[in-house]
Amino acid sequence: MSAPTHRKTLRWQIARVLSVRDETPSARTFRLALPDPRPHLAGQHYVVRLTAPDGYTASRAYSIASAPSGDPEIELTVERLPDGEVSEFLHDVVEIGDELEVRGPIGGGFFAWPGDTPALLVGGGSGVVPLMAMLRHARSIGRPDLVRLVVSARTEADLYYAAELPGPETTVVLTRSGRGRLTAADLAPLVRGGEDVFVCGSPAFCDTVTDLLAAVGVPVASIRTERFGPSA
Template sequence: MTPTPGGTTHRRTLRWQPARVLALRDETPRARTLRLALPEPRRHLAGQHYVVRLTAPDGYTAQRSYSVASAPDDTGEIELTVEELEDGEVSGYLHGVVEPGDELEVRGPIGGYFVWPGDTPALLVGGGSGVVPLMSMLRQARSTGTADLLRVVVSARTAADLYYADELPGPQTTVVLTRTGRGRLTVDDLTPLVRGGEDVFVCGSPGFCDAATDLLVEAGVPVGSIRTERFGPSG
């Protein structure tokens, strides 16, 4: 197939395919992971996303993009972690209606900018649900024995809001709790983790990404080394 610019998203990834829901797992009171089986396995890159489309009986459709949380592999299965948003059309369905055995329309993997190749040093900075694509990177590094390439900083409001709480902690990770801990992410959290020359991936709300980028620059990271992925409340 002919690749799109960047060489990471192929034309066939833009075709819809039915994905079967294998399992559901709650990460927090408002975040759920869906494990999906794809009829046409497509190995993703850590940081890419899939689009999920719902179609009502009257033909009305709604679609949203969700980052892949699982590590790249050839099993034909992926995990998407979805935050339930108030009045969210798609997220509400994925949390309150979908069950194992159901089918969802998906297309992907998509994206060529916010991806980690798996063999270069990187600093990952995530806020709230922004940890999802970073978790794919961390899982890949751990599974391939290259975890020493990564440094990870995750900001969450409370321990109950922390995604992947049983898996995320480790020598590569720092967790900052903004409501029950000592407050917001600071330059002192980031400066010791900056090694120089690494790529930096920042993911979260627009406000978080802007604040984290300013702190990283203050910590000595060149602006050109920082890639951001901003998440917004799209439902």
């Protein structure tokens, strides 16, 4: 597997905002049209850069939520964080028709799924975003059987892509519904053996899930983690 790492992925381009929709009370998806479309792999990200009139810049990386398709449009899902320079601007100011400076796709093959091998995906909170690109890719090519996705969210209101997630290949664990946190018992039935495992979420979530997977017999070498810090 090789990711598209040609030099033009490092060049900034101006993307136009085609649509904006709410995923949760604190997360919003932006659909962007790229003047210079670049192929991406499920699991990669784009950097969004804002420039103030005085020249000050702020940039943050956001995972691509849309499936690889060759389409000149991508979707980025952004969580609004208090006092976040970029996320607050995107949520409070950006409207359809606005332009954003972006660069990408970025990210090597380590946390990118090629779409032709079995994969177990485990996401916590906003960590589901790159995994959603993988699920969408599997469904778009008619191979949803390749993936099994487990999503952990606090409540139903906190669940990203709630209308699109349901399917025989997905499991949702709501940790504040009285049933508690994700457990080894949730993961064990989904492990087939030999698959790549992609885990994305907070550092604590990734560490916990890695331990749970190891406890049910998943080789640590097959576990790929993407730890999300605050992308304000």
